[in-house]
Amino acid sequence: MLVVEGLTCRFGTKAAVDSASFSVAPGSFVGVIGRSGAGKSTLLRTINRLTPATEGRILYNNVDVTALRGKELRQWRARSAMIFQQFNLVGRLDVLTNVLMGRLSEVPFWRSLAQLWPEEDVAIAMSALDQFDMAQLAAQRADQLSGGQQQRVAIARAMVQQPEIILADEPIASLDPRNTKIVMDALLRINKHFGITVLCNLHSLDLARSYCDRLLGVAAGKIVFDGAPAELTEHVARELYDLEANEVLGAAPTDVSGATVPALSSAAAA
């Protein structure tokens, strides 16, 4: 169980995450939604400890993750693997080596420099690539792949860390609709098949509604909605997205009563 308690992350006087509290049960697929600048990326980065928390705590299975240092911190970062919008692969290296980088917390650094990867790690990496139909591209340079292929390599790299949580920061923001589906389906399979918890920042509400079993709505760093996708009324969605609402929701009429609107405009997928 991941428990976030009063988490605040300030940059100067600005609170990018402001007293966020929620818990995430193992095996959930949670969508983090909200307008640009709401604090979604900072929230995930703070959980992974890429960005330091100013106040509050993150507990994972009752261990205070905010207090970890050294090897334990590296292990936490592997356990809560991040996936980024821009894939973050090393373009000049081949696909297999990029995936093996996910084993760095297990393999001594000098071995990785010499590319002396243990056979067992190579087998784990190949099997992860195979899961996402990428094994045949193992020897290709990463920068020769399409965006969708690169993101699948990044997911394979996250998987070889043997994570318990995947923190995906707008993993499909740079992809076309076909690759968006391939990558979201890959995350869903990881979640359902391996029981890995997924926290995924998404700009598109339609995607969030189709893939997630719970949504966290973030506005100005605060969690302003926490519930099942069906509970997110158009009224709340409009508040969440503010000026971006028409872009994200389409030009559907506002439901001021706050009643649940089953499907928002498909313009959100654009």
Ligand SMILES: Nc1ncnc2c1ncn2[C@@H]1O[C@H](COP(=O)(O)OP(=O)(O)OP(=O)(O)O)[C@@H](O)[C@H]1O
């Ligand atoms: N390293 C930083 N230094 C200073 N301010 C930052 C930094 N990172 C984020 N911020 C600010 O914190 C706020 C939240 O940013 P964040 O990137 O978390 O939002 P977001 O919800 O992920 O937005 P987007 O949908 O555009 O990715 C913004 O006002 C941003 O300018």
Ligand SMILES: [Mg+2]
């Ligand atoms: Mg972001």
